[in-house]
Amino acid sequence: MIAPRRTFPALTRNTDGATVVEFAIVAPIMLMLMLGMMELGYQAYAQSVLQGATNKAARDLTLEDAPTKKAVIEGKIASMLQTISNRATVTTTSESFSSFTKVNTYEDFKDLDGDKQFDADTECFLDVNNSKTWNKRGKSGLGGADDIVVFTATATYPRLFPVMGMLGWSNTGTSVARTTLRNQPYSQQAEETGVEICPKPA
Numbered sequence: 209m210i211a212p213r214r215t216f217p218a219l220t221r222n223t224d225g226a227t228v229v230e231f232a233i234v235a236p237i238m239l240m241l242m243l244g245m246m247e248l249g250y251q252a253y254a255q256s257v258l259q260g261a262t263n264k265a266a267r268d269l270t271l272e273d274a275p276t277k278k279a280v281i282e283g284k285i286a287s288m289l290q291t292i293s294n295r296a297t298v299t300t301t302s303e304s305f306s307s308f309t310k311v312n313t314y315e316d317f318k319d320l321d322g323d324k325q326f327d328a329d330t331e332c333f334l335d336v337n338n339s340k341t342w343n344k345r346g347k348s349g350l351g352g353a354d355d356i357v358v359f360t361a362t363a364t365y366p367r368l369f370p371v372m373g374m375l376g377w378s379n380t381g382t383s384v385a386r387t388t389l390r391n392q393p394y395s396q397q398a399e400e401t402g403v404e405i406c407p408k409p410a
Contacts, residue, residue, distance in 0.1 A: 243369050247377075250368040254292060255383045258363050261288040262385040266359040269302070272394035275350055282361075289363050296365035303358045304351025304391075306400040311356055311388060315345045315402070329407055336402035345400075354397035360386045 261284065268274065268281045286298040305311045317326045317333035326333065326342050333342045351357050363383045373379050 240375065243371065244375060247368050250292075251381050251383070254289065254296075254363065254365060254381065255385070257292060258285070258289055258298075258361060258383045259385040259387075261285040262359065262361040263387050265300075265361070266357070266387045266389050269350055269357065269359060270389050270391045272353070272392065278350065285361050285363075289365070293365040296363055298361055298363045300359065300361045302348070302350055302360070303346035304349060305346055305356040305358070306397070308356050308388075308390075310345055310400075311358060312344060312346070315342055317342060332404050332406035334402040335405050336400055338403075340405065342405075351391055352398050353391055353395040354393045355391050356388060357391060358386065358388050360384065 265281050265285050269278065274281065282298070282300050285300070286296065289296040289298060314326070315333050315336055318331050319326075320331050321327065328342065335342075336345045337343070337347045346358065361384070363385075365381050365383075367377070367379055367381050370379055
């Protein structure tokens with residue numbers, strides 16, 4: 209004997225398999241949240257490793273013979289970061305200043321009109337970094353004895369999960385670490401000098 213067919217109302221009341229449907233809806237969202245949290249943790253760890261390596265490298269670069277070992281010291285930063293990502297790359301920059309008070313300050317100029325703003329058309333400035341333009345006074349490089357050096361390392365590395373692009377993130381992570389130290393007094397500090405540059409008369 210053939211069993212009677214289920215009526216439509218009976219089918220609408222049937223909840224068999226509802227859990228599977230609910231899981232299919234919720235699982236992708238939960239998975240993306242978990243991947244995002246793990247990626248943020250990985251990025252925080254990479255930042256911590258980079259900052260530690262940068263601090264160590266900057267201390268080594270304050271020594272008198274640092275310029276001859278600069279490439280080796282910077283290579284150690286990349287080596288430390290490659291312990292967590294073998295495809296990580298690191299670039300570094302350094303700027304020197306004569307004192308802590310002059311870090312990230314602009315070059316001195318003659319404020320003829322007293323407005324505390326540099327006017328390139330009428331006012332002269334002291335070019336201490338030989339850039340020929342009025343800007344921040346930092347000189348590129350490691351400086352000399354007793355100089356203040358701002359050392360910056362920028363690391364790029366593949367993200368932990370390549371699917372981060374689905375969240376709108378780049379598939380490459382970037383971390384920046386910066387530290388400021390004084391070079392050791394291995395000789396007499398050079399006095400800050402510069403060439404006065406004035407606008408050409410109209």
